[in-house]
Amino acid sequence: MSNARRQTDMRSALFLLALCLFSPPTEAQNEEWWPTATLYQVYPRSLKDTNGDGVGDIKGITESIPHLVEAGIDCVWLSPIYKSPMKDFGYDISDFMSIDPIFGTWEDFLELARVVKEAGLRLVMDIVPNHTSDEHEWFIKSINREDPYTDYYIWKDSLGIDENGTQIPPNNWISAFAGSSWEWNEQRQQFYLHQFTVAQPDLDYRNPLVIEEMKNVLRFWLENGMDGFRVDAPGHIVEHIDFLDEPPTNDPNCPPMQFCQLQHIYTMNQPETLDILWEFRQVVEEYELTSGEKKVIMSEPTNNIVDTMTFYGTPERPLMDFPFNVNFVFDINNQTNASTLKGAIDKWIDNMPAHATANWVMGNHDQPRNRARQGEEFAMALSMVNLLLPGISITYYGEEINMDNTFVSWEQTQDPQGCNAGPEYYQRFSRDPERTPFQWNDQPFAGFTTGNTTWLPVNENYLTLNLEAQRAAERSPFKIFQKLTAARKTDSVKSGAFDHQVLSEHIFAFVREEPPSLSYLVLVNTGYSEAQANARASFAQLPDAGIVYTNTPSSNFQIGDVVGLDAIVLPARGGLVISYLPLV
Numbered sequence: 001m002s003n004a005r006r007q008t009d010m011r012s013a014l015f016l017l018a019l020c021l022f023s024p025p026t027e028a029q030n031e032e033w034w035p036t037a038t039l040y041q042v043y044p045r046s047l048k049d050t051n052g053d054g055v056g057d058i059k060g061i062t063e064s065i066p067h068l069v070e071a072g073i074d075c076v077w078l079s080p081i082y083k084s085p086m087k088d089f090g091y092d093i094s095d096f097m098s099i100d101p102i103f104g105t106w107e108d109f110l111e112l113a114r115v116v117k118e119a120g121l122r123l124v125m126d127i128v129p130n131h132t133s134d135e136h137e138w139f140i141k142s143i144n145r146e147d148p149y150t151d152y153y154i155w156k157d158s159l160g161i162d163e164n165g166t167q168i169p170p171n172n173w174i175s176a177f178a179g180s181s182w183e184w185n186e187q188r189q190q191f192y193l194h195q196f197t198v199a200q201p202d203l204d205y206r207n208p209l210v211i212e213e214m215k216n217v218l219r220f221w222l223e224n225g226m227d228g229f230r231v232d233a234p235g236h237i238v239e240h241i242d243f244l245d246e247p248p249t250n251d252p253n254c255p256p257m258q259f260c261q262l263q264h265i266y267t268m269n270q271p272e273t274l275d276i277l278w279e280f281r282q283v284v285e286e287y288e289l290t291s292g293e294k295k296v297i298m299s300e301p302t303n304n305i306v307d308t309m310t311f312y313g314t315p316e317r318p319l320m321d322f323p324f325n326v327n328f329v330f331d332i333n334n335q336t337n338a339s340t341l342k343g344a345i346d347k348w349i350d351n352m353p354a355h356a357t358a359n360w361v362m363g364n365h366d367q368p369r370n371r372a373r374q375g376e377e378f379a380m381a382l383s384m385v386n387l388l389l390p391g392i393s394i395t396y397y398g399e400e401i402n403m404d405n406t407f408v409s410w411e412q413t414q415d416p417q418g419c420n421a422g423p424e425y426y427q428r429f430s431r432d433p434e435r436t437p438f439q440w441n442d443q444p445f446a447g448f449t450t451g452n453t454t455w456l457p458v459n460e461n462y463l464t465l466n467l468e469a470q471r472a473a474e475r476s477p478f479k480i481f482q483k484l485t486a487a488r489k490t491d492s493v494k495s496g497a498f499d500h501q502v503l504s505e506h507i508f509a510f511v512r513e514e515p516p517s518l519s520y521l522v523l524v525n526t527g528y529s530e531a532q533a534n535a536r537a538s539f540a541q542l543p544d545a546g547i548v549y550t551n552t553p554s555s556n557f558q559i560g561d562v563v564g565l566d567a568i569v570l571p572a573r574g575g576l577v578i579s580y581l582p583l584v
């Protein structure tokens, strides 16, 4: 055992002891805190760099906590900060129980956890069960067939040697990052499976020892104060036991050897996956029982809504508290009208099990930014929807100031998914444009770093699009965001009734109300020209007039204006939130 590991184990033991001796669970700790939470995803490389190396770090996250408090966030979700060779920027983990030096030290992590708690926020981290780094000691020992690691990964024999003298892989499976999912290992004389980069070998979850290892990882971080986890790539955890070829999609738009070439019927969403998620869930529940603290366990979705919903589990066997709902990301585009917007919302609500809580995601580190997909005004209108619908709302760093995608040239490309696609296709596949440095102010490098370089370029728009400017402005995306997170803390949004309606071809609206409290009417215009709506015709409980609570920049209203609810004017692609007292 390394000294660092021994030290962290001792710290964990002391932490647990202190927890038992000095802090009996309070009522608040015992409550489920996440069903109305506003989550914020931090991509650690890109929030703030304090040591001048151009890469964000833990101290930078700690320094950012006042901003997150001011933004009205409840819970910080960290993308991976574990030790990693960074082939997939932290999603390739070489030690699940230590911090990568590029992000800082164990002490930096403890300080972050302390500051987060002191600010009244929660801290959740990514857990990546499907694979490790090829530099993880389990993999190195597995190559050497050192027990018990020999069968920790998916190893398969070659099917022979082709006419070029190359080993033939066991089947046609294609990695999510393009190319065969199989890599020949000369030393072990076998292929190993990797569903992502070559440097991310897949663990074998048919081996009970692997399940136990991952459960220990969860225990370790719970004991070190984590409020929960986001489970990475759950759909990929188990593969079909027969290792058959996957059928082609015959998609004419899919480039050769890309993931979209195959229907992933043997590599994704196998029924045994749910048993593994149940194992993870039990660790969290055991910890909740002994500590009296409520934790959250959420996951990425998988590639279809039906399988994604199975991640919720059942009341008898709950699995994830919620899988992320990315329908906003995939289903809403520039063709969306009021009824298809409502459809994207209903898709989740109607498919969700009765015991479940909804959640709304507008962007993440794997998809182009909300603003790049929807345009400047509509991105803000959709954030009104995202933050005021019932359930959990998840904000990707930078969305609170409406950051845009950044152009990253082929030469500057870092993301393996972009690099593997080659210069012709990299722009379609690279995730770099949504991962560029947070824009703090108009200083060099947008105030992101104290150094003179950044790992990805800063968006050129930072001189005008930055947090400092938006805090100073009377109206700005950040000010809208603050109003929305403040509304989330009211009873009307936390627990009030929800009714949503299509008012016209382009106007979608919903109400959140808890009579006699102040309630909210949210209206969005999906169309490209100004439109007028009669909200009273669809919502009988609305009074004659309400007050403008917040609105997108092109709206002519001022906050506080009194508006007749039978003739509300919305700008093209705009959104408006009106507060009102419901008729009872």
Ligand code: NOJ
Residues within 6 Å of the ligand: 088, 091, 092, 128, 196, 232, 233, 300, 365, 366
């Ligand atoms: C999903 C993560 O969100 C993505 O960023 C990562 O590359 C893959 N899983 C592999 O871990």
